[in-house]
Amino acid sequence: MPWSDTLGVVGLGRMARALLLPLLDAGLLERSAVRAAVASEASARRLAGELGVQVSTDPAQAWAAPVVLLAVKPQQIEAVAPAAAAALPEALAAAPSGGEPLLISVLAGVTLARLQALFPGRACVRAVPNTPALVRSGLTGLSWGEGVGEDRREEVRQLFAQVGEVLDLPEPQLDPFLALTSSGPAFLALVAESMADGAVAGGLPRPLAMHLAHRTMAGTAALLQGQELHPGQLKDMVTSPAGTTAAGLRQLERAGLRSALIEAVLAAAERSRQLG
Numbered sequence: 001m002p003w004s005d006t007l008g009v010v011g012l013g014r015m016a017r018a019l020l021l022p023l024l025d026a027g028l029l030e031r032s033a034v035r036a037a038v039a040s041e042a043s044a045r046r047l048a049g050e051l052g053v054q055v056s057t058d059p060a061q062a063w064a065a066p067v068v069l070l071a072v073k074p075q076q077i078e079a080v081a082p083a084a085a086a087a088l089p090e091a092l093a094a095a096p097s098g099g100e101p102l103l104i105s106v107l108a109g110v111t112l113a114r115l116q117a118l119f120p121g122r123a124c125v126r127a128v129p130n131t132p133a134l135v136r137s138g139l140t141g142l143s144w145g146e147g148v149g150e151d152r153r154e155e156v157r158q159l160f161a162q163v164g165e166v167l168d169l170p171e172p173q174l175d176p177f178l179a180l181t182s183s184g185p186a187f188l189a190l191v192a193e194s195m196a197d198g199a200v201a202g203g204l205p206r207p208l209a210m211h212l213a214h215r216t217m218a219g220t221a222a223l224l225q226g227q228e229l230h231p232g233q234l235k236d237m238v239t240s241p242a243g244t245t246a247a248g249l250r251q252l253e254r255a256g257l258r259s260a261l262i263e264a265v266l267a268a269a270e271r272s273r274q275l276g
Contacts, residue, residue, distance in 0.1 A: 005155075006094065008065030009036040010080055011072035012047050012055065015106055018134045019069070020051065022162035037062040063087035066094040067155075068122075070105045074275050077110060081118045088121050099123070100147050104156060108178060109275025112145045112171055123147035125156055128174050129163065130181040138164030139181045143171040175276075179268035187264055192217050 007029060009016055016036075023029035034053035038044050041057055048055040059080065062068060064087040072080055084103075091101035103122040105115055106129060115124040124145035132138045140160040144153060153168075160166045169177060192213040199209035224234055239245045252258070 005067045006033045006035060006065040008062035008068040009034060010059055010062050010068060010070050011076075012036045012038050012043070012051075013071060015129060015131075015133065016069060016071035017047075017051070018138075018163060019106075019129065019159060020053075022136060023159065024051070024053075026162065028158070028162070035061040035065050059083040060087050064090035064094065065101070066091060066096070067102045067104065070103060070107060072107070074107045074110055077107060077114075077118060084119050084122070092121065096152075099149070099152075102148065102152055102156075104159075108182070109175070109272040111276040112143060114276060116145055123152070126171065126174060127156070127160060128178045128182060129160060131185050133163035136163050140164060140166050141169045141174050141177040141181070142166060143169055143174055175269040175272040176265070178272045179265045183265070183268040187261060188217060 009020065020029070020034065024031055024034075031052045032054075034051075036047065036051075036053055036055040037059035038047060038055060038057060044055040044057055047053075054061070056062075060083065063084045068084075068091075070077075070080070088101070095101045100121060100123040102125065103115065103119050104125045104127055106127050108128070110126070112124055112126050115126065116122075125148060126143045126145070127140055128142075129140040130138050133140070138160075140163070142153075142156065142160070148156075157166050167177075192210075195216070196206070196209040196213040199212065200206050204212070220234070223229065224231060229237075235249070239249060
C-alpha cells in the first residue's frame, strides 16, 4: 500500500537515498511528499535534481513531517536535536490523531534510550540496514520504542522491505546484528580482494581474478541459502581427502582466519555499543 504520510529526511547520504529510491520508483511514495534537509546548498541542488524531491538546507520542514528518517552521522545527532524540538508542535499537528510523530533512526549504535532523550515527544524506531540495500538485497533489523503501534510498525516494515529482508529484534541484539550484517560486507570484501590477489600471484590477470572472486562469493551464498546448508556442510562437500581445498583450509587454520573473523564481529559489536 502507498506510504500514507509526508516523510521528512534529515541527512540524504547513500543509505537514505537507497531507501527512498525504491519507494519513489514503485509509486509507494509521492515525490511531492518528501521533505529532505542537507548541510550545503550545493548538495541540496544536486540531490533535488537527482531525486526530484524537495531538498533544503533548512531542516524545519523535514522535522515538521509526521514521520522523519534520521540519517546523519552519529556524531551529528546532538547538533540536529534543537531543530527537531523547534518543529515539534508542527509535527504533532501533522501526526495521526492522538499519536506522536515518528522518528526512524538509521544511526549506528545510537540507542532508543538516547533517541528518546534527545527527541522527546516523538515515538522512536531504531533501524539497522546494511549496504546491500543499495542493490535491494539488504537486511534490516528493527527495534521499537514506546508508543509505536502496529499500524505504524507495518508502515516502517514496508519502507525497509523495498530494499530487502526485515527482522524485528530486541534492541540488545542490534549490536551483533550490525556487526554481522553491516560490518560483514567489508569483511567479505576483504576476503574477496585477498582471494583475487592470490589468484593474481598464481598467474591470472587481475580483472579476471576480481570477476571470479565476486562470482565465487555470490554463487557460494546462493548455494548456502538455496539448499539451506550449514557452512560446514558446504565446506565438507568441496573438500576431498588430500586435495587442493584441504591444503588451502589447512593454511587458513594455521593463519587463524576463523578466530580473526570471530574477533572482528565481536569488535564491531562492541564498537556499536560504545557509539550508543
